Amino acid sequence: MDYSHVFHNDPETFVEKMRRDDKLPCEKVEPIPLDAPKKEGYTRFVCISDTHNLHRQMRHRVPDGDVLIHCGDFTDLGKLEEVEDFNDWLSTLPHKHKIVIAGNHELSFDERIMANVRKSKADGSYCRFKFLHVIPEDICKDWPKVLSNCTFLHDAEVTVNGIRLHGCSWNPEFGGWAFNERRGQPLLQCWNKIPEGIDILLTHSPPAGYNDTVDPHDMCVGDVDLTNAVQQRIKPKYHVYGHIHEAYGYTTDGKCNYINCTIVDRRHNPCNKPVIIDFPTPEGA
Ligand code: 5GP
Ligand code: MN
Ligand code: MN
Ligand code: MN
Numbered sequence: 001m002d003y004s005h006v007f008h009n010d011p012e013t014f015v016e017k018m019r020r021d022d023k024l025p026c027e028k029v030e031p032i033p034l035d036a037p038k039k040e041g042y043t044r045f046v047c048i049s050d051t052h053n054l055h056r057q058m059r060h061r062v063p064d065g066d067v068l069i070h071c072g073d074f075t076d077l078g079k080l081e082e083v084e085d086f087n088d089w090l091s092t093l094p095h096k097h098k099i100v101i102a103g104n105h106e107l108s109f110d111e112r113i114m115a116n117v118r119k120s121k122a123d124g125s126y127c128r129f130k131f132l133h134v135i136p137e138d139i140c141k142d143w144p145k146v147l148s149n150c151t152f153l154h155d156a157e158v159t160v161n162g163i164r165l166h167g168c169s170w171n172p173e174f175g176g177w178a179f180n181e182r183r184g185q186p187l188l189q190c191w192n193k194i195p196e197g198i199d200i201l202l203t204h205s206p207p208a209g210y211n212d213t214v215d216p217h218d219m220c221v222g223d224v225d226l227t228n229a230v231q232q233r234i235k236p237k238y239h240v241y242g243h244i245h246e247a248y249g250y251t252t253d254g255k256c257n258y259i260n261c262t263i264v265d266r267r268h269n270p271c272n273k274p275v276i277i278d279f280p281t282p283e284g285a
Contacts, residue, residue: 011208045277049242050262068095072103072204090149098150101167104177162285171205191229211260
């Protein structure tokens with residue numbers, strides 16, 4: 001029975017039924033201690049997400065590594081000064097490579113939202129994000145230029161030390177924020193843009209069933225079609241994301257490792273630890 005087809009709007013029931021049929025294995029993984037030395041022949045990735053402008057107030061220092069990963073929501077509203085401040089902070093970190101994707105809070109990174117803002121300015125129509133109009137259009141069309149201290153990914157990939165990473169910001173519709181898409185066909189089409197053969201997949205939002213539960217009843221809100229895409233087609237070794245602040249943690253299905261590395265917790269305290277991935281560097285890289 002393909003539950004995803006029936007339950008793409010109901011991740012909680014999808015996960016419940018799949019778990020009952022033993023089709024969605026999930027075990028906790030003990031993270032690598034932040035002070036553990038890196039073994040020879042490995043590339044170290046240091047993963048964070050959801051810092052929400054609190055990058056300088058993180059309780060745990062970001063450990064050194066070869067690659068820093070940030071999975072989005074580095075600002076609260078995607079204002080230019082927030083993005084510039086985040087980019088300034090990136091320059092203080094020692095990592096040789098820094099890879100960043102946007103989250104739903106980076107409002108100005110979503111062309112559809114900016115088009116709405118411009119329209120409301122022109123014809124007086126309502127737009128809840130009207131304050132964003134201060135960002136010139138040429139800046140919004142070229143965020144990688146502002147984010148000069150990292151590699152910014154959206155529906156794009158990059159290879160580091162022979163290891164392939166792909167990043168995208170799509171997330172299930174929730175309040176009309178950036179990169180929101182409806183569950184079902186619209187989101188599935190977004191996931192279909194992710195190629196096979198990726199080693200580390202970066203998304204802002206979680207797949208259903210893996211570090212995706214919200215308070216108070218531990219209800220799964222991750223995307224069902226993302227779980228299927230990851231497990232059946234893309235088959236990355238790691239899937240890294242954030243977005244659900246309550247669901248920080250590290251789990252595995254035995255094939256793919258799932259890391260929700262949100263730094264802020266449910267109360268917006270920046271108290272969670274960055275998560276380390278030591279990935280074997282491919283021969284010859
Ligand atoms: P953010 O606004 O930073 O993207 O998400 C903050 C919080 O909003 C999450 O920790 C979670 O509690 C809630 N949230 C985000 N997306 C969803 C969703 O799709 N469903 C539900 N129920 N809550 C969500
Ligand atoms: Mn929010
Ligand atoms: Mn967030
Ligand atoms: Mn988010």
